[in-house]
Amino acid sequence: MQDSLELVAANKSFDGWHKRYRHRSSTLNCDMTFAVYLPPQADQGNALPVVYWLSGLTCTDENFMQKAGAQRIAAELGLVIVAPDTSPRGEDVPDDPDGAYDFGSGAGFYLNATQQPWARNYQMYDYVVSELPQLIEASFPVSKLRSICGHSMGGHGALVCALKNPGRYKSVSALAPMTNPSQVPWGQKALGRYLGDNPADWKAWDTCELIAGASERLPLLVDQGEGDEFLAQLRPEALEAAAQAAGHPLTLRRQPGYDHSYYFIASFIEDHLRHHANALIN
Numbered sequence: 001m002q003d004s005l006e007l008v009a010a011n012k013s014f015d016g017w018h019k020r021y022r023h024r025s026s027t028l029n030c031d032m033t034f035a036v037y038l039p040p041q042a043d044q045g046n047a048l049p050v051v052y053w054l055s056g057l058t059c060t061d062e063n064f065m066q067k068a069g070a071q072r073i074a075a076e077l078g079l080v081i082v083a084p085d086t087s088p089r090g091e092d093v094p095d096d097p098d099g100a101y102d103f104g105s106g107a108g109f110y111l112n113a114t115q116q117p118w119a120r121n122y123q124m125y126d127y128v129v130s131e132l133p134q135l136i137e138a139s140f141p142v143s144k145l146r147s148i149c150g151h152s153m154g155g156h157g158a159l160v161c162a163l164k165n166p167g168r169y170k171s172v173s174a175l176a177p178m179t180n181p182s183q184v185p186w187g188q189k190a191l192g193r194y195l196g197d198n199p200a201d202w203k204a205w206d207t208c209e210l211i212a213g214a215s216e217r218l219p220l221l222v223d224q225g226e227g228d229e230f231l232a233q234l235r236p237e238a239l240e241a242a243a244q245a246a247g248h249p250l251t252l253r254r255q256p257g258y259d260h261s262y263y264f265i266a267s268f269i270e271d272h273l274r275h276h277a278n279a280l281i282n
């Protein structure tokens with residue numbers, strides 16, 4: 001265990017442990033809290049694979065761990081799950097001037113900001129892809145086998161992290177992801193502020209733009225509720241068209257009646273974890 005990790009909570013769950021840790025992030029220039037679920041196999045000296053879960057707008061590490069019901073399946077499959085926060089936070093970290101939920105705290109969009117005052121802290125892409133895995137791999141009984149999945153803004157994050165890093169993840173999946181942020185209000189607000197007003201600079205953080213040039217055709221598993229109140233922000237039809245144009249393997253499952261909430265996530269998380277286990281565990 002690294003000295004720099006401070007344990008802030010521990011709860012036994014399905015014979016494993018849900019734990020929360022605080023640490024100083026050199027990438028984000030602030031203290032960060034993340035959650036890790038360690039299945040019972042972690043006590044047996046095995047180096048276990050890790051699924052990184054990225055949450056959506058307004059979330060912390062806690063929403064997924066408390067609401068998705070993932071621990072039972074992770075315990076069965078022997079998967080470690082790591083859930084970071086969704087943005088840098090703290091008194092010294094700038095936030096949306098109006099306190100809006102869709103920018104700043106709770107809305108880091110898993111990108112590297114280039115504009116001030118955001119750039120000093122809002123480097124969530126580097127945190128999720130580099131700093132956090134290094135810390136996890138130095139601190140817990142895990143292997144370097146990684147998968148990534150997420151919800152909404154976190155689904156966008158998972159798809160972008162996988163598409164930008166061929167070979168880094170064994171599998172990727174998303175629930176109700178924002179697939180085309182450069183074309184929708186949530187994304188245009190965030191990308192415009194974090195990256196500046198030139199839409200050409202936004203393409204590097206847009207799944208529908210990245211998919212054409214992807215050098216690794218890692219299959220995408222996506223679930224999307226047809227009753228999702230944010231469908232216009234998510235654009236599953238744009239993802240479908242981009243994947244088809246690029247010949248990128250996509251399983252897009254439209255789920256009748258499901259909304260955007262964790263009731264939807266809890267209904268399909270088992271399929272996603274089994275999908276990742278298939279790629280991670282032979």
Ligand SMILES: N[C@@H](CCC(=O)N[C@@H](CS)C(=O)NCC(=O)O)C(=O)O
Nearest residue numbers: 056057058059063101152153261262
């Ligand atoms: N209706 C929300 C929009 C944000 C939202 O729906 N957030 C989703 C992710 S995009 C979520 O997971 N919320 C936390 C939860 O349901 O636990 C609000 O206005 O605050």
